[in-house]
Amino acid sequence: MSTKMREVSPELAPMDRGEVAEYSALYDRPLLELGALAAARGREAAPGDEISYIVDRNINYTNVCVTDCSFCAFYRRPGHEEGYVLTPEQIGTKIDEAKAIGAVQILMQGGHNPYLKLNYYTELLDFIKRYHPIHVHGFSASELDIIARVHKMDVGAVISELKDAGLDSVPGAGAEILVDGVRDRIARKKIDTARWLEIHREVHARGLLSSATMMFGAGESRRDRVEHMIRVRDLQSETGGFTAFIPWTLQADGTEMDGTPEVSAAEYLKTVAISRIVIDNVRNLQVSYVTQGPKVAQVALHFGCNDFGSVMMEENVVSAAGTAPISGLHDGTSGSGLVLRVPGVPGEEGRLMGGRVLVMMGSESDRAVMQKGVDVLAEAGVDTEVVVSSAHRDPVRTADIAGSAEENGFAVVICGAGLSAALPGVVAAHTQLPVIGVPISAGTLGGMDSLLSIAQMPPGVPVAAVGIDNSRNAAYLALRLLRGKRGA
């Protein structure tokens, strides 16, 4: 199939060898010198000291893939027991969770799954826009390619249909290294260089913006990287449709390429700096804190990068290859104004989800209802502790737990209770933390008794009441309260 596809790829423009050699020679310059040159170029491309970032969620709608890339630990072949395809409803739930903590975009990408037809994508986009509206940054060039091939359609027509269904912009993934010799080795079945460029040209022509990535450290030469940068720069001169260039390094653990030496931090910084110098016509250059760690990512802001990328809630693909989650940084007294303007990452990430949530219930029988809220908190990455303690049968213990909740690091308490539902009120009487009550439908009155009981608190001892059995809403409210602590 790939041979046939390559026949229809347009010819690549010839490379100016002199230019490639000149830029490749930059790698021999001292790191600081390159950094200063790149930072100057960065200030021209994106004036001002602002560093941008986005709160979004990475949703991988399927992990089924037929492309067998040797650097990927995420995919499963069709028929594999761990293969999955998410339904629009599952994706809608993930979007709501993301929006609850302030996400303004979803990055939706998946495997190259030939069992999914165009209507899966259009119906999904339509469902999202109708019921869970958010900016959809989705479907990279190689996914668009497989949809076109499955339907024997022109890729431009596929892009138009997706755009009409609600697609907002296209991610730059799948570029890897835009040199066919390298692609043949690491991603033999993926679209070739010309096709990747052609698809982005079509995306731009149909009025959508996209980004461009580069995955390096897969055994390519420095010249290959420079060729990649020149290809991106040249398409940008033609269309102006790229918003950002995103160079990141191969994470080989758990992939066929396990054992490939890791790109050193010095090589990473040189490569981002040279990207900034070569690609002078794309406004934004993004750091990769997922692969580089937050410390090096912060330093990269002085090497021409001006975008911190996504403060991701969920990242399946790279973390499947063994990278650590983000940890917070604090800036000490370095006086780097740069990073202090990046809320969400250094300094504040630790506080973004700074408190733990205590979930209490009066009886073991409440657990099934409360578990739904616990799942929401768990998915959002919030540290949650669940305790069963009755206000009537165990009043002293309940008071102790509530009284020590704050010093135990909890920021919010959610209490589920049925019938007389005294638990939320008793807890609120023993702590200054915000308390959310979940009325539970038990007994002959179906939870109305609990709802009224929870809502009727004297002044100064407030309990926020959510709907009957709606522990999920209690969890979303807790997430909002935690988010309010950000920057506190």
Add this chain to the structure above:
Amino acid sequence: MILPNTEGDLRVRPRDPLLLPIAEKVEAGQRISRGDAISLFETDDLLAVGGMADLINRRLNGDRVYYVANQHINPTNVCILNKVCVFCSYGVRPLAEDAYTMTLDEVYAEAEAARHAPTREFHIVGGLHPKLPLSYYTDMIRGLKERHPTVQIKALTAVEIAHLARIERIETRDVLRQLVAAGLDSIPGGGAEVFSPAVRSTIADRKLAAEEWLHVHREAHEMGIPTNCTLLYGHVESAADRIDHMLMLRDLQDETGGFSTFIPLAWHPDNTALGRELHMEGMRTGGVDDLKALAVGRILLDNIPHIKTHWIMVTTRVSQIALSFGVDDLEGTVVLEKITHTAGADTPIGLDLDEIVTLIRDAGKTPVERDSLYNAVGESAVA
């Protein structure tokens, strides 16, 4: 595109105009002032600060980056300051569940790792144990020297030395004398933390005061014992606190010339009382701050020959970048790091020599294997 040839010159011209006069001083080989140092911490022109540090370092050390095959040994975590030093997660009370004190045989058993490794140095530090006498340490040093005569011993911080003097009711000078007689080669730089009395009373109240710490090092220098010095940064201290600390080190160095290396240490808050109180558990110093602490150290401490990056605390990735920011020492193999790892470090507990050499080469520098005293050893000595 034509780039200037900047070998032997500043590789980065300051963008921040406040740095221009400082850069001129650095180029002329002049000493910078306290106010200059404050500007270096306050500017956001990180690369210019790095460039100045890099120039001074190239003048002193060329492209050489030193590393040592060493092994850390921590004989006890029992520490009478366990409640006092709120920044520390390592020291515990004598009867704590996780308290340990190694017998000399256990120390020798752990040191056997050096038998089949190219180890040149044992780095031995631990808690202030209320009962362990000076003889425990002198016997240990003698025992290690007998078993590993080619391995140098860098042992006991000024704080431990002062503690031994107190429990033995002798002068610190006499403790040093006995340690040297047992075979001690040099003294590590730990326990300095931040000299500012205000900061010290916040993070390590009643720990050996600045004057006493400096006194022990002065005595060591007078006896010809080389020592290191440190700064613990990234907690409650201000830029001025850091600079005043470094200036006290610079003054002593002017007097004695006995410091080999300055090592800024990035504080790790996990599992510490201070970390809990400041709500900083899980947080790390920023990469920019790590580089600045090193680079400003290189610029300000113009009389100390070496600046070391502690990869255990700042990650090997930042340490590699630091080699372009004035740093000429990449610490060592370490073998089994315990102290920072109890405070949440997620770096490796040790590195292979090959990994260190690769890190240095990838940064465009020349690796030089050294001993405790910065003599080139191994293949580096032949070359």
